[in-house]
Amino acid sequence: MQDTLPFLPKNKPFPPLFPSHHKHNDFSSLSRPRKLHFPTFSSKTITTTTPLPPKPHPKIPEVPSISPPLPPLNSHSDFQEKMLYLDSIGLDFFSLLQHHPPIITASLHDLKSTVDFLASRNFSTLEQRRILSMCPQILTTKPTSLLTVFTFLLREARVNGSDLKKVINRRPRLLTCNVETQLRPTLYFLQNIGICEVKKHTSLLSCSVENKLIPRMEYFQKIGFCYRQTISMFRRFPQLFNYSVKENYEPKLNYFVVEMGRDLREIKEFPQYFSFSLENRIKPRHQCCVEKGVCFPLHLLLKTTEVEFHNRLEVCCDSSLPFKGSPLWCTNNCDI
Template identity: 50%
Template sequence: MQQEALSFLSSTLPPHNHHFPPFSRLRLSNFPSLSFKPNSSPSSIFFPPNPPDSLSSAPSAAGTLETDIHEKLLYLDTLGIDFLTLLNRHPPLLSSPLSAVKSVVDYMTTPPINFSLPDLRRLVSMCPELLTSPLTSHTIPVITFLLREVGVDSTFDLRQALRRRPRLLACSVDLQLRPTLYFLRGIGILEPRRHTYLLSCSVEGKLLPRIEFFERLGFSRRSAAAMFKRFPQLFNYSIGENYEPKLNYLLGEMGRDVREVLEFPQYFSFSLENRIKPRHVACAGRGVRLPLAVMLKTKEDGFRDALEVQFVLNDSQELKRMKKPVVSAYILREKGR
């Protein structure tokens, strides 16, 4: 096979016996000629013509770019935005026209959007792409999508959504926001306007892997999805840094059933070191077992009260169990008489 390929290649190559014209016949039209005027001194040489205007205009183009950058720096400085810091994080800002930047700023800071300058600075610091995204083909479609398709009720709620998740402004409606919206509705989250922070999450990269994690624990897809429907914030937690250590403690130290998190997925929202462990230790010290919701959701005073009540109930039940055999023996003894 290799020999055939070599034969084919050699047959397609041109022959080696090229006939090049002698060097004396080559035209040197591309090289400047040095000629002397009649009766002139040897120093009077005719040089080639000046370079084209395009080359001579390069310094002016560089000057225009420098001016544009300087004006952009001054403009952003008036807004309280550090141009150089932002440029370090988002280099495309360097080539973005000042007019385009101004259009975005005007749109975001005037009615109906009407962000304040402090809010705008926060948005830009967390999402510098806002200043370089095309206004009509990107930013306005994102705003329209949130209002019309997601169902954000008002510009006030819109501002709240963007304050919470500025990265929404960097997402494509067709490639990111709309597919995630359909996914959330598909698992039963029927009011996504309350959870707009999830719309910037990748379905394949973030949302599905978290549902599949609970499926690997033995939950059905329907049961696992129901957890996220009941507590959508669960999507925001890390598998390795949140789910796994808290489940290990639940099953190991606490000796509880994993199915308890189906009813109370908010378990994962509490700090393991500052809430879950201290409350469990307090319960174990009194021999009390409280439902997860009661153990974790109640404030400290309410938790202590619940602990005492359950301890008393447990104590009274234990007394009843201890008395029951004595009473039964007494009844049998009386019948024997």
């Protein structure tokens, strides 16, 4: 067999891997730290060098403003002119500004245009003062928008021309409502539930269908009335939409059921019950009936005047028991 390493002389061992001065044939000496020699410097050899100038900070680019600039305020003279003009028609400028701040940026020309438009519709100075004090937003409403509201009331709500001023005086907020998004949808809603003559209840046109009208109808369905009964109540007495659930419905219904012990069917027949004062009309008259041992139908209990109520109460208490054919039979026996 041939030698695998022909470059080595024959019959000679391999040379040692490490020199002979290593006593141990291992790697321990390689792992020992060696002594390193660093040159030493004296204080004379150290020279001072000039420091490098500091690096300049990178300049942050300016970001352009996104918000639109504020509208310039009117001059001092224009401010005085508006104040004097509104004072000339009996309006307190600062009171209007507190309730409707955009008046400060409105021009004097726009304010005069609105007042002149109301005057052209035969509103007296006293009526304008009352309307604008109740609803200062009218002052910043353009005459073209006001004209749209007047046209809607006359043509779609069927308000008589002779009653138009009365409608606006009763509910000035109508002039600030948008016809497309508020007045017309409310008109359609009232007509759909059977209120045909909306012109008699124009104050409801400024109400929100989603936020005011529907929640009040849902309240009566929650306490036990079906949808048809609820519609019948509001159709019979549309002013029911104007009353608050927390301040009107709940306390009066609680007194009606708990203290008076009456049936809810009477509410369905006489929803005007909610239009009477609980403290000044309902409670005093009910307590008088309890003391006398008399039970009147709900409409006779509340709808009559004070004189008629007490006269009827005396008749029922002082007279003998009526015959069954008498109209007072149902009154004394609470058979409603």
